[in-house]
Amino acid sequence: MSGWLAIAGLGPGAEALVTPEVSAALAEATDVVGYIPYVARVAERPGLTLHASDNRVELDRARQALDLAARGRRVVVVSSGDPGVFAMAAAVFEAVESGESGWRDLDIRVLPGITAMLAAAARVGAPLGHDFCAINLSDNLKPWDIIEKRLRLAVEADFAMAFYNPRSKARPDGFARVLDVLRKRCEASRPIIFARAVSRSDEDVRVVPLAQARPEMADMSTVVIVGSSTTRIIERSGAPLVYTPRSVPA
Amino acid sequence: MSGWLAIAGLGPGAEALVTPEVSAALAEATDVVGYIPYVARVAERPGLTLHASDNRVELDRARQALDLAARGRRVVVVSSGDPGVFAMAAAVFEAVESGESGWRDLDIRVLPGITAMLAAAARVGAPLGHDFCAINLSDNLKPWDIIEKRLRLAVEADFAMAFYNPRSKARPDGFARVLDVLRKRCEASRPIIFARAVSRSDEDVRVVPLAQARPEMADMSTVVIVGSSTTRIIERSGAPLVYTPRSVPA
Numbered sequence: 001m002s003g004w005l006a007i008a009g010l011g012p013g014a015e016a017l018v019t020p021e022v023s024a025a026l027a028e029a030t031d032v033v034g035y036i037p038y039v040a041r042v043a044e045r046p047g048l049t050l051h052a053s054d055n056r057v058e059l060d061r062a063r064q065a066l067d068l069a070a071r072g073r074r075v076v077v078v079s080s081g082d083p084g085v086f087a088m089a090a091a092v093f094e095a096v097e098s099g100e101s102g103w104r105d106l107d108i109r110v111l112p113g114i115t116a117m118l119a120a121a122a123r124v125g126a127p128l129g130h131d132f133c134a135i136n137l138s139d140n141l142k143p144w145d146i147i148e149k150r151l152r153l154a155v156e157a158d159f160a161m162a163f164y165n166p167r168s169k170a171r172p173d174g175f176a177r178v179l180d181v182l183r184k185r186c187e188a189s190r191p192i193i194f195a196r197a198v199s200r201s202d203e204d205v206r207v208v209p210l211a212q213a214r215p216e217m218a219d220m221s222t223v224v225i226v227g228s229s230t231t232r233i234i235e236r237s238g239a240p241l242v243y244t245p246r247s248v249p250a
Numbered sequence: 251m252s253g254w255l256a257i258a259g260l261g262p263g264a265e266a267l268v269t270p271e272v273s274a275a276l277a278e279a280t281d282v283v284g285y286i287p288y289v290a291r292v293a294e295r296p297g298l299t300l301h302a303s304d305n306r307v308e309l310d311r312a313r314q315a316l317d318l319a320a321r322g323r324r325v326v327v328v329s330s331g332d333p334g335v336f337a338m339a340a341a342v343f344e345a346v347e348s349g350e351s352g353w354r355d356l357d358i359r360v361l362p363g364i365t366a367m368l369a370a371a372a373r374v375g376a377p378l379g380h381d382f383c384a385i386n387l388s389d390n391l392k393p394w395d396i397i398e399k400r401l402r403l404a405v406e407a408d409f410a411m412a413f414y415n416p417r418s419k420a421r422p423d424g425f426a427r428v429l430d431v432l433r434k435r436c437e438a439s440r441p442i443i444f445a446r447a448v449s450r451s452d453e454d455v456r457v458v459p460l461a462q463a464r465p466e467m468a469d470m471s472t473v474v475i476v477g478s479s480t481t482r483i484i485e486r487s488g489a490p491l492v493y494t495p496r497s498v499p500a
Binding site: 011014015016017018019020021024058082083084085086089090091092093094096097104105108109110111112113114115118119121122123125126127128129130131132133134135136141142143146149150153154156157158159232234235236237238241243244245246247248250 | 261264265266267268269270271274308332333334335336339340341342343344346347354355358359360361362363364365368369371372373375376377378379380381382383384385386391392393396399400403404406407408409482484485486487488491493494495496497498500
């Protein structure tokens with residue numbers, strides 16, 4: 001039996017946002033490896049072993065998956081969103097680089113998915129319709145100074161911005177500092193989108209001007225999108241539309 | 251009959267990368283509107299009218315779609331990739347804002363898709379595994395100075411970068427200038443990924459160090475990914491793996 005490893009993106013939550021490519025890989029798998037709530041999204045069936053693990057053990061989980069594939073199993077590592085955006089793909093390749101030499105020549109594929117910022121953007125309009133950046137606000141794996149420097153430069157470049165992992169119980173204060181940095185550099189009316197659990201039953205999306213943004217509007221299930229200086233709001237009878245025009249005047 | 255408008259992302263090309271949500275919208279549509287090669291990806295069937303138009307008429311196309319929806323049709327505007335990333339969603343909202351007041355209260359949804367940079371990243375590993383930005387290199391809709399300023403700031407922020415629309419017959423020289431800007435600011439070994447037509451039959455993906463990158467390696471069907479200073483290459487018997495680690499050392 002020839003093993004393989006697919007690192008698959010399950011999208012933000014709804015089954016209708018899982019690509020057929022990912023569904024096909026799950027149907028062929030003998031083993032699914034991942035963080036508990038993502039593995040819980042995979043239906044049990046005979047012949048499939050589910051390996052769920054807690055958060056913050058990404059490298060151990062990656063090694064377990066590589067070891068299973070090396071022993072001939074057909075393994076899917078599940079991530080939410082897209083596996084290449086602040087998710088499991090980089091962890092697997094870190095494990096490959098530092099691990100057994102045989103792991104390099106395994107059949108490893110990355111199966112893209114709908115990442116949180118694009119699902120969130122779609123819900124409100126097209127706030128990422130022009131140049132933008134994506135920043136992970138967790139300082140577990142990088143110094144805070146780097147986050148602040150990137151924020152300042154992103155505002156100077158006038159990118160729209162998407163923030164992943166804005167706030168957690170272990171890091172309650174960082175996002176307040178992010179809002180302070182933005183308030184010093186952006187107009188008070190700049191649109192901020194707080195998009196929580198997009199496409200899931202507990203979805204909650206709100207759009208507020210920067211002046212009204214509060215740290216407690218975000219948690220670890222929230223992606224935050226900050227408009228650029230050109231981002232516009234279209235008022236209407238329902239929720240407003242937010243979009244960033246394609247053009248920048250000379 | 252109650253009309254609606256869905257702005258849908260068809261992904262980079264393969265049917266296996268079209269979400270079930272998009273397939274369902276196409277199955278319910280009475281009209282599909284879009285650029286000729288994207289409309290050509292939709293199967294003809296009785297009751298479905300295909301409206302294919304040439305490039306560079308995005309606003310006219312958006313108005314046509316809004317007008318059809320206002321007249322009670324079920325309309326899908328098709329984009330490649332994700333409609334919110336350098337595609338039709340922003341054009342539709344520009345048309346809504348400047349158009350008939352009744353258009354604001356239409357049932358308009360954006361259906362996300364797999365955007366080119368994420369499909370390209372998945373093919374080579376996880377080069378966008380840490381903070382990154384996406385820049386449209388076309389200067390049709392913005393001054394060249396803005397592009398160069400954003401490039402300089404993105405290098406200073408040490409983002410990985412994805413470039414859309416790097417080069418066309420009408421704009422043969424801009425991408426050469428982009429490479430010049432990068433060569434002045436980045437080490438010669440910085441990995442550059444040229445990913446053309448990912449997931450299509452004519453897919454062509456190559457990874458070269460910046461010193462060997464040439465303008466003619468890109469065309470309008472190419473997305474270019476530039477690693478950050480921490481991006482790594484894992485050599486192996488097949489094509490090398492490229493990934494950006496999750497952590498930045500203090």
